[in-house]
Amino acid sequence: EADIYQTPRYLVIGTGKKITLECSQTMGHDKMYWYQQDPGMELHLIHYSYGVNSTEKGDLSSESTVSRIRTEHFPLTLESARPSHTSQYLCASSEAMDNEKLFFGSGTQLSVL
Amino acid sequence: DAKTTQPNSMESNEEEPVHLPCNHSTISGTDYIHWYRQLPSQGPEYVIHGLTSNVNNRMASLAIAEDRKSSTLILHRATLRDAAVYYCILRDTNRDDKIIFGKGTRLHILP
Numbered sequence: 001e002a003d004i005y006q007t008p009r010y011l012v013i014g015t016g017k018k019i020t021l022e023c024s025q026t027m028g029h030d031k032m033y034w035y036q037q038d039p040g041m042e043l044h045l046i047h048y049s050y051g052v053n054s055t056e057k058g059d060l061s062s063e064s065t066v067s068r069i070r071t072e073h074f075p076l077t078l079e080s081a082r083p084s085h086t087s088q089y090l091c092a093s094s095e096a097m098d099n100e101k102l103f104f105g106s107g108t109q110l111s112v113l
Numbered sequence: 114d115a116k117t118t119q120p121n122s123m124e125s126n127e128e129e130p131v132h133l134p135c136n137h138s139t140i141s142g143t144d145y146i147h148w149y150r151q152l153p154s155q156g157p158e159y160v161i162h163g164l165t166s167n168v169n170n171r172m173a174s175l176a177i178a179e180d181r182k183s184s185t186l187i188l189h190r191a192t193l194r195d196a197a198v199y200y201c202i203l204r205d206t207n208r209d210d211k212i213i214f215g216k217g218t219r220l221h222i223l224p
Contacts, residue, residue, distance in 0.1 A: 033212065043157070043200075043214040059213060090156045102149070102212065104156030 003027050006091050006105035013081055014113050021076045021108045023091035029103075030096040032074040034058070034066060037088045037107075049074060050096070081112045117201045122219040125191050133186040133218055135201030140181050144203040148175065148186045151198045151217070160186065160199070196222045 004025040013019055023032070030051045035043040035058075045058030049068040063085070064078050074093075078085055091105045118136040125131040137146065147162040161168055161175045163184075168175040174187040188195055200217040 035214070042216045045211055045213060048211065056211075058211060092156070101147070101159035101162065102157070104158065107156050 004091065004093055004103050004105045006089075006108050008108060009106060010109045010111075012111045012113065015080075015082055017081050019078050019081050019110070021089050021091075021110070023074045023076070023105060024072050025074075025093045025103070026072060027093065027095075027103065028071065029093035030071065031094045031100075032068065033092040033094075033102070034064075034074070034076050035090040035092065036060060036062065037090060039088075043090065047076065081110075083112045086110060086112050117203060117215055119199075119201055119215065119218045121216065122221065124221045124223060126223050127193060128190055131188040131191045131195070131220065133188075133199050133201075133220065134183065135185070136183045137201070137203055138182045140203060141205065144205045146175065146177060146181075146184050147202045147204050148173070149200045149202070149214070150195075151200070152194075153197070157200065157214070162204075191220075191222050193222050193224060196220055 007022045032049045034047040036046050037043045044060035046060050046062040047058055047066040049055050052068055055066050064076050066076050068074055088107050088109050090107045092102045094100045094102045145162050145164050148160040149157040150160050151157040161170055161173050163175045163177055176185045198217040198219050200214050
């Protein structure tokens with residue numbers, strides 16, 4: 001049912017590398033979100049967007065950045081990965097209408113060595 | 114922002130009903146109550162939402178207290194596949210729509 005895709009599913013990378021986590025949805029949703037989740041812990045909102053050229057910081061401070069040049073695409077970038085960035089990153093989207101449900105991707109598990 | 118309180122974990126036997134409680138004593142009149150669940154190694158998935166009246170769908174039922182300060186997610190007949198973390202969240206898109214998840218309730222199903 002959910003047409004939201006995240007790549008890669010798993011990523012192991014060395015410290016200092018630049019990485020981009022991809023998130024795409026084919027539902028035409030205006031709202032998109034990035035959450036960060038450590039094992040067994042709650043989800044923390046790190047970025048969200050209401051539409052093209054709109055990006056906002058979430059509740060958890062993050063060194064990552066996002067962009068929203070196209071409706072369907074909401075990539076997250078880390079300029080210089082560190083071990084503290086090791087976590088699961090989950091992307092979600094919803095329609096702009098009030099209280100529309102969130103659709104989540106399968107997540108990217110990032111490990112920085 | 115209005116917050117929710119849920120038990121950290123619950124257990125239930127397979128094929129029995131499960132009642133997952135959520136307290137939201139500071140809920141505002143325009144807050145909708147949403148429930149999501151997260152299966153192991155997956156992203157969360159939508160379960161149900163409501164405003165004032167009880168709601169039913171193919172996955173679950175949502176019972177909302179008359180004063181709206183609490184709600185209960187009801188799984189009518191739990192299966193092993195219902196073992197997950199269940200999140201109760203409040204959502205008001207009249208305000209800045211930062212959808213905040215709490216710690217949720219980890220539901221264990223006993224065979």
